[in-house]
Amino acid sequence: MENNILKKVDLIFDNTCDPLVVVDKVLAKSPDDVILDIIDSGLKGRGGAGFPTGLKWKFTRNEDGDTKYVICNADEGEPGTFKDREILDKVPEKIFSGMAIAGYAIGAKEGYIYLRGEYNFLLPMLNKKLEDFNRKIKAKNLDFIISIKSGSGAYICGEESALFESMEGKRGEPRNKPPYPTVSGYNSKPTSINNVETLVYALMICKLGPDKFKELGTKDSRGSKVFSVSGDTPNPGIYELELGMPLKEFVSEFGDGDTKAVQVGGASGHCVPRKHFNDTIIGFEGIPTGGSMMVFNSSRSMYNVLHDYLEFFTEESCGQCSPCRIGCQQLLKGIEAIKKGEKSPIYIEELKRLAATMKIASKCGLGQSVCNPFTSIVDNFREEIIY
Amino acid sequence: MGKYLVNLKINNIPVSVEEGTTILDAAKNLNFKIPTLCYHSDLSIAGNCRVCVVEVKGQRVLSAACATPVSEGMDVFTNSEKVRASRKNVVELLLSEHNADCTKCYKNGNCELQEMTSEYSVGNHIYLDLVKDKDKILDISSPSIVKDDSKCIRCQRCVRTCEELQAVSALAVVNKGDHQKISTFLNKPMHEVVCTNCGQCVNRCPTGALVEKNYIDEVWNAIYDPDKFVVVQTAPAVRAALGEGLGVELGQRVTGKMVAALKKLGFNKVLDTDFTADLTIMEEGTELLTRLKKALVDKESVALPMFTSCSPGWIKFVEHIFPEYLANLSTCKSPQQMFGALAKTYYADKINIKPEKMVSVSVMPCTAKKYECDRPEMRSSGYKDVDYVITTRELARMIKQAGIEFNKLESERYDSILGESTGAAVIFGATGGVMEAALRTAYEIVTGREVPFTNLDIKPVRGMEGIKEAAIKIKDTVPAWSFLEGVELKIAIASGLANAKKLVEAIRDGKATYHFVEIMACPGGCIGGGGQPIPTSAEIRKKRIEAIYEEDTNMTLRKSHDNPEVQEVYKEFLGSPLGHKSHDLLHTHYKPRKRY
Incomplete structure (x- = not known):
């Protein structure tokens, strides 16, 4: 189907660049400049909540103390979301590099990937690549090491403070906020916790520069996003699309011609009925999403x-x-x-x-x-x- | 470092409070009461019941007042339309998973959820009833505590109490979502787990999910039984708190009224655990001096420091957690059990009553005492030495049941014998009290002089701190105890099992050395016991402690060895402390238990 508005993008899975070259480029800059670039890019968290990533890094950097953490939230549990699995599987070095950049920017020496329990099948591969990556980072004299912690299958542990509790060996229950993670996160230390996809976008912003990123998307929703498309669609799968698209365009691309509703943002998101396809924007100005797009046709109750x-x-x-x-x-x-x-x-x-x-x-x-x-x-x- | 003042408005009224203050406390400053359920002043903040939610201008969601610190320029509304609607909704939700058979509930009238329901006029249940298996989930296995999950609102106060104050964690949260509940290890019955029966959870449960196992009917039956001769003993801490549930001002001693009430209830003899508290000092003091002699003179290997053994929660805690320290526990029975053993032997004989006809009841600030009297070791008289233990709360209830106007009672005196006591005995009820009483006697035995403190008040052992320590130099001893000349007697005191654990670990790790350590399972000692009137707080416990020391100060006899009835029982019956009879009746042994 021809489509001029729905713009497909290839940033996340682009494998043409060596992420470690980007890390080198970043290390030549000051951490503050790195953070300014991320703030300038307008990147917002891709896990669903949409907090500005640069600010999160800045807040964490501004906290006192020598021990800070970077955590990659890979507890992808939202029903209908499966894009992080693909990113973890296809471009893990890009995630690691994004974490190393975050670590450099905020002044953290340790990074953790909190991996969804159901994704443990990825562990051997990830650990092997991580071993290699940690060695290469060490060779660059960057004091930063990444390890992986496995979740046990509770959805709630994707909530950042419950995730910290789980990492600390406790029952995964959300904490009272404030304090926020940037002040008191894992082990009660300043922590920047970012979604898998966010970290890769941070890497790509460092590679391409914020302006290139800003060319995509809208004023409120800069850049692109990886979507997990499922349900009554002839083309289920993972697609990287520009943010700020009208839902109508999405439906004409992915619907089966009989779409009655789209659940945007997974089980915890919003259900948009056919009559609102025209006036719904997918993005922070409209309906934000962690990536899940579930399409329902008229046969569904x-x-x-x-x-x-x-x-x-x-x-x-x-x-x-x-x-x-x-x-x-x-x-x-x-x-x-x-x-x-x-x-x-x-x-x-x-x-x-x-x-x-x-x-x-x-x-x-x-x-x-x-x-x-x-x-x-x-x-x-x-x-x-x-x- | 001074704290910054933060300026904010609550319900449009400006207020300045220290940085770090919660909205809940800031509102208290302005006399706005924000309702709470999971909040308890003794515990960490959970913020999970969501009853205390308030509206902060500019915030998308409501904030839990108990968990949210104030910030500059905050504009808080504690009773806005949103707040009221949400709060009412939350109370209705809690009711929907709560087995609200209030009229049949033991906590009827003393239930925080019930009170809140009435405040919010939750008349008709709008939501579906979610209570599962109403009758099937009652755990009555423990002799001390009844756990009824159908009344649990998952505020987790009990979990925090058991973990934070007591370091026991017999209760914990298990499962998630609709299956989430408060459970024991592997959901075993309460009597099979590490629970010490201290009842601190009962003191803090806002509903009827955790209550003491009550023996009120059994006691009434004994009283009504013409063939039975019912004696009752009352623990030191009961008199400092009983009034709270009977319309008397907090912190008022009600000793005389309590005795009068017990007589009116129909007990044949009203006697005092304080008597055996004095006796405990004689036995335990002698035991300590004997251990010291063995260590210092005979160079025998002997377990030091010696730990007190009055608190049955502490005993079970050691049996589970520190079985390697069982030898350090004094072999003395608690005053309750010493009393029980004497009641059905010496005393029964004295008053010419057959022990099998005697029913021995004790009124305790404690739920663990219910367990203690059931222990197989506690049958030295040939019978169950103490038949029933009722808490301060149960006694208050019996007094109400009997229609006695407690406030109008004239004071009466304990019956004799086994009713006489000294100030040293009454302070057993407060943390540090046993230590102070022991020092008053031991120091005098060793030096022939009174302890060198103004008016016998050994101030270093008093106060509410969880762990206290002191050292007393022994000088100018009498010849028999000359081996103690110049010895610095090192002592420590802990109340609350979390503090006890810290102290024992310090001893175990060689970070601290003591000769004698007093430990009470409950925060503040017995006045904060699991059988005391609800609610409890640091402030309430402080008032009770003051009442205890006031009673001590007002007594003519203030040293246990001066108690004439104690002297008499040794002369007529026991012989000497640690003698053969004492060994049989007043001392016991302990057994190691598993942690799970």
Whole structure:
């Protein structure tokens, strides 16, 4: 299909450059200049939350203390997201190099990759390449060493502070914030934690310069992004696309002609129905995403979709805070009760109020985001949910 | 280093507080009460119940007031529409996973969740009932503590208590999501795990998920049984706290009223654990001096430092965690069990009652005492030496059940014998008290003079710090104890098992050397015991300690060896401290236990 607006990009998987050459280029600069470049590029975190990467590095650098950490968040657990696996598999040296650059910029001597438990099959390969990489970095007289820690399969451990707890050998539960990781992260030391993809983009910005990166995307969403496309699409897979694209273009490229909704951002993201394809932008000015794009055609029951998501959250809530632990169960059992006629359809309004409370009263991003799929699906497919 | 002042507004009222203050505390300064559930002043901050959420202007989400430090220019609203709606929602959610059979609940009327429910008028349950297996999850295996998961709201106060204050971690969080719960190791019954029965979790549980196993009906039955002769003993710390649950001001001693109430309840004799506290000093003091003699004169290998053994939570802790230190524990039974052993032997004989007809009840600030009286070692009289242990809380309840207007009671005196005591005994209730009492007696035995402290108040051992240490130089000894001449007696005191653990580890690692160490399982000593009125806080425990020392100061006899009834029991029955009879009745042994 011809398409002029949807721009495919090849930065992340571009294998034509030696990432260590980029590291050399970076080492010739001052750490502050490196950070300024990243800030200038407008790069925002690619894990989903979208915090400006340069600022994160700057805050971590500005903290006192000799011990700081760079952590690569490779706990890719969002349903419908599988792009980090591919990056880890195809261009691991680029990730390592991005981490080394971050370490140089913030003044960290240690880096860790927190690898999703289910990705342990990548461990032998990663460790082998890492051994080689660490040796090469040492030869450059850069005091920075990377190691890998494995998760055990809990979704919540992708939440940065729960990830630190897990790394420290504790139960993976999110911490109270503040303090934020840049002040007190792993081992209570200043920590810059970045998504796999973000680190590779940082590397590429250092290679190409911020201006080249800024040529892509929009004012609010600079650059490109790797998307995991799944569902009712003839072309499922991983695509690097320019940010700021209209959802309509995405659907015309990836839909099967009968697309009724796209779940943008995974289970914790928003459901966009057909009527809003035209006015939805994929990016920080519209609907941000960690990369998951799930396409549903008219054969799908949105009740089942929502039910699946709620089941997932009910199981994957860490359970410590009441709005999330109990709220998820109430939402799940609530829609079941409505479906079975045990609760009147009006009860959906009660559940929406509950979701709104979860959004503002939960302790971490998990509980806060359950409202996104719930409200967007219920509002747009109300009759499918209650009848 | 001085702290910066931070300026903020709470509900539009400006306030300046020190940097690092939480919104919760800043609001207290302005007399705005923000409700809390998982927060407890003795524990670290969890921020997980989300009942204390407040709105901070400019923030996308609400903030937990207990966990959020103030910042300059903050604009906080503690009761905005968003806040109220969320808070009400959260309380409703908590109720939906809570087995809210309040009328049948032991904690009815003393439940923080119930109070909050009433404040927020959560009348009709809007949410679905999520309580699983209401009747199947009651753990009644422990003789001290009943765990009812159907009432648990997962605030994790118990988990933090067990870990932070007690270093036991018998309770921990397991599973996630809808399966998350508070569990023991491998979900074993409470009596099979490392739990010391201290009951500190019970003191801090905001609902009825953790309560003491109560023996109120058993005690009533004994009282009503015409064939039984029911004697009751009361521990030192009970008198400093019983009033709290009966409308008396915090920190008021109620000794006389308590005795009067017990008589009205129908106990045949009202006696005092303080008597056997004095006796403990005679035995334990002699044991310490004997150990020192063996070490210094006979050059025998003997376990030093000697640890006190009054606290059954501490005993079980050593058995589980430091079994290599069992020999260091004094072989003295606790005052409760010394009392029990004497009651059904010496005392039964004296008052001409057959021991099999006697029911021995004890009122304790403690839940571990319920476990202690069940130990197989505690049957020296040929019977169960102490039949039932009730806590301060259970006694308060019995007094209410009997319709006694506690506040209006005239003071009465303990029955004699086994009712006389000294100031040295009553201070057993506070951390450092056993040490102080022992020093008053031991120093005098060794030197023939009173301890060289103004008015017998050994100030270095007093106070609320978790670990205290002191040294007393022994000079001008009487001839029999001349081997102690010039010896500097080194002592240490710890309360709360986390502090105890630190202290034992320091001793084990050679970082500290002592002769005598007093340890109480509960923070602040028995006045902070797991059977004391709820709530508890450092401030409350301080008031109770003050009450204890006030009672000591007001007593004519303040040294255990001066207790005439103690002197008499030695003359008539026991012979001498550490003598044959004492050995049989007043001393015991311990056994190593696994950690899991």
